[in-house]
Amino acid sequence: MGAGAAGPAGSAVSSGDPAAAAEPEERELEAALRPKNLDDFVGQERVRKQLALVLAASKIRGRSADHVLMSGPPGLGKTTLAMIIAAEMNAPLRISSGPAIQHAGDLAAILSSLSEGEVLFLDEIHRMSRPAEEMLYMAMEDFRVDIIVGKGAGATAIPLELPPFTLVGATTRAGLLPGPLRDRFGFTGHLEFYSVAELELVLRRSAGMLDLKLTSAGFAEIAGRSRGTPRIANRLLRRVRDWALVHGIETIDARTASAALDMYEVDARGLDRLDRSVLEALVSKFNGGPVGLSTLAIAVGEEPETVETVAEPFLLREGLLGRTPRGRIAMPAAWEHLGLKMPGNAVAAAMLPFDEDVVDDV
Template identity: 35%
Template structure:
């Protein structure tokens, strides 16, 4: 952990034992690290798959620390062409090269990356000649929220493919307690579980709620963060008892007895269909508040109607 941390961003796990949840992932990575040490070889390529906010980047940082190797993080979205990809690969050192949201590389870039992983060299064409440049023996670690965006041959080059799970209520509450302890933030005993109930099984969301509750506590000059502070912050930010944000609540309110089609909902909410399917709908579908008919119509369930009755949608 960081020395004298005073912000949530200052607190990051530094070893596998600090990771809460994702036990199947950490155990697989521990074995991979031990095997690489025993064989005196670099770690095999790793692909981490899972929804946003579950801690993929933190896991890769811990992996680098466990291996005691340099760690370079690059957002794939920032790579606009193959030349930029080659520059990233050539600048990588003997350690971990982490490509976050690796599926955002276009197919041409993915094929180019595939060739580099196979040959460990970059081939540059210049007129009638081809220049071959070796790359460092780095381990590529990719993280993706959309594995379907990766070409099959590239996925096959990752010898370790791991899928992260959503967090349980207890695990999420433990994440909140861990961060409060690291930051020396005093809190009411019921606060972590109340945050977890609204955290949508996602650490990033739970920690954002913790930060919001603390902001209210600080503004009131309180010495500890209480459930009352959390409730006030949720009211201000329009977060429901189940953690639904304002957009999700509005979506529930738009679903009448006959439901609505995706494009109609997107138009009514003023967002793209991609935003709706990637960020707004998943939790509602996963928790049975809405369902999709065979024709793609979104329908409100009994659970959705019950939750809708607990708040007023503007």
């Protein structure tokens, strides 16, 4: 399975899950569904083969593996691969995250407690503080850090030798990593979204572990609504399982899966409530746009950051939404998906030049 869940260990599954009281069970299932070795990891064939070569060479040399950087959207398997690296190297795994390391002392405390050969996984590594980042340069390259004691003119640097370790960094925004940090990773892998066929393989493995019976059409129905993301596929599988259990259905077919996911407001294309709210606001309230991000967020009752980071990436990838210098617009596919006819002025708006970096607050 290529990322039954790819967030930090113990993190909650994506939005849309039931109440927080169900989270412990969800976390246990999430952990159980993770593949334990590269052979069980579905998808990402190029990265998987390259990583297997890096690990095999490290074993032959009898040394810790080179530092590894994994980039790509959430839910594709970055945390899972970090766990697999530790398992393949028969080494302990330490997990932390960039936001948790806001001072150089935080990083020094983690690095100084590492054992030889240990794997340190830093999720969202691009969100580390600059002082900690600069300390990490020396730790990665020379396995040494300088601990500053005192302040001002009387401050002294005490060198601290570190045992060889492997850093596995994960980021959803590789472009925010400074060049000196990127260059210190011996292997960089970018994870791509999964095809429907690959997601079906992920779901078949998960269904076997959950002792669920699904038809081929049932697998295809869930995979088609999973937005190319194994974490979402497994989450939807569990929700379909719940629906079938309550309704006394033993074998899940396409009709059962469709009815369950419709109830959870996940449509045939994988759009959820927020996605459809954004498109419907664009179309019904702003005639297809263009409209600024802040205005659009107010219209759907969400924060601008939520619209930009949660809904927009998928809508852009599906060709349903566009970003122009004047704001967001609904693309022809959005009108078609909502079953509406695109008016002439909306067609003209869709022909405006695009700018992927625009953040319009009109």
